[in-house]
Amino acid sequence: MWQWLHSWGSPKWFYLKSGKWLVILSIATFLLLVPGLIWGLFFTPADFRQGDSFRIIYIHVPAAALAQSAYVLMALAGAVWLIWRMKIADMAMEVLAPIGLLFCALALATGAIWGRPTWGTWWVWDARTTSTFLLLFLYLGVIALRQGLPVNTAGRACAVLALAGLVNIPVIKYSVKWWFTLHQGDTFSLTSAPSMSSEMYWPLLLTVLGFYLLFAVAALLAMQVQILERERDKAWVAELVAEKAQQVGEAR
């Protein structure tokens, strides 16, 4: 088991193995996301209070969950980098930050779009929205450190910031319990029974799983690019490039 996990630490191994996983994950993403979104958009009944605007939860909830999960993953990669100096962990930190940032921005934007018809305003400085807004700046901070610092120190600085910012994740999660907030309580929980009817819950489950798979596909693709760019001087990458060039030549 450990040996198998350790082998994923090798950039070459990661690149070659992830290619096979990408096909399976892409198919699974399509099979979950498309039916989930169509079901949620067209076939679930409108909410008796929110009307049709509740359908935005089928993208808002998965995007918000992913924004937090991507951050936790990035911080874990930071810890691995600080402790074991595995190159793959540093690469993971670098690719997860922009993907997490995009999902965080999507969660905030769709929350604002949902808030306008439901709350009557685009934005409130509520505990949940403010802590998610802070998450956006943590992502921006990690990206800025990566861009602004020399290569030999950027990894450590990003890892420290990612780990320090981890304290914000339970704040986001429990903000609706710790403070009196306008934001509603948890829509989706893995540990308790759903608070919504099954007609609304099942498409949400599909879109949440579909978004996680989409994230896995995006992260693996970005990791492949990162590996190629950082290992461009290695013999195995040169062989891969020659192989691809030959394939292109044969196709012509």
Place this chain on the structure above:
Amino acid sequence: MEEHGFYIWTAYTLAALVGLWVVAWPVYRRRKFFSSQGALLKDQKQDDHASG
């Protein structure tokens, strides 16, 4: 969906753009990497051939 159509479709369009971007951008960069490195390899081979 006529009631909040504008809000719903704006949110779903944004989600589609993000979804497309996170997949299309690394695919484009990977293709670009292979084409630029492939071109370098070709140049190198031609140089080697020219210098005998």
